[in-house]
Amino acid sequence: MTIIACGASNRADDEAGLLVASLLQLRGIPVTTYSNGGLGLLQVLSSSGTVLLIDAVQSGRPPGTITVCNASNDPLPIEPHTASSHGFGVAHAIELARTLGNLPESLIVIGIEGRCFAIGAAMSPEVRSACERVAARIVSSWPHLPADPRND
Numbered sequence: 001m002t003i004i005a006c007g008a009s010n011r012a013d014d015e016a017g018l019l020v021a022s023l024l025q026l027r028g029i030p031v032t033t034y035s036n037g038g039l040g041l042l043q044v045l046s047s048s049g050t051v052l053l054i055d056a057v058q059s060g061r062p063p064g065t066i067t068v069c070n071a072s073n074d075p076l077p078i079e080p081h082t083a084s085s086h087g088f089g090v091a092h093a094i095e096l097a098r099t100l101g102n103l104p105e106s107l108i109v110i111g112i113e114g115r116c117f118a119i120g121a122a123m124s125p126e127v128r129s130a131c132e133r134v135a136a137r138i139v140s141s142w143p144h145l146p147a148d149p150r151n152d
Helices: 012-026 038-045 090-100 125-141
Strands: 002-006 032-034 050-057 066-070 106-113
Touching: 002 012, 002 038, 012 032, 012 050, 012 106, 012 125, 032 038, 038 090, 050 090, 050 125, 066 125, 090 106, 106 125
Parallel strands: 002 032, 002 050, 050 106
Antiparallel strands: 066 106
């Protein structure tokens, strides 16, 4: 099992994946953090086995909403004109890896809906709470993942 947490520090709700990573690491669970463009994820995604990827998302749902997708089976929704602090976004990287035949055997994506992605802003309380729920669910399921952190 590989856990990858994506995000950009000092960008409010975009730090969601990094906060989950920090909470998991405090409990001794290994997590790889990733803060660069989505293209760099292609190499990480080509690993075999199970990958759990955690990132902030912006899809119009209420802040703090947790969405779990089995990206091994289903394409992720990609909005054609969305911007990402990662440049080439995580969803784009996953779909490119799918096209190239480089997805891991199992890829579970946990998206935490953000509200504010401004540089220097504080994380929204709803997003912080969602990060804590995701981390707690992963800790309680470790090492029997993948888990669905929406089920508290």
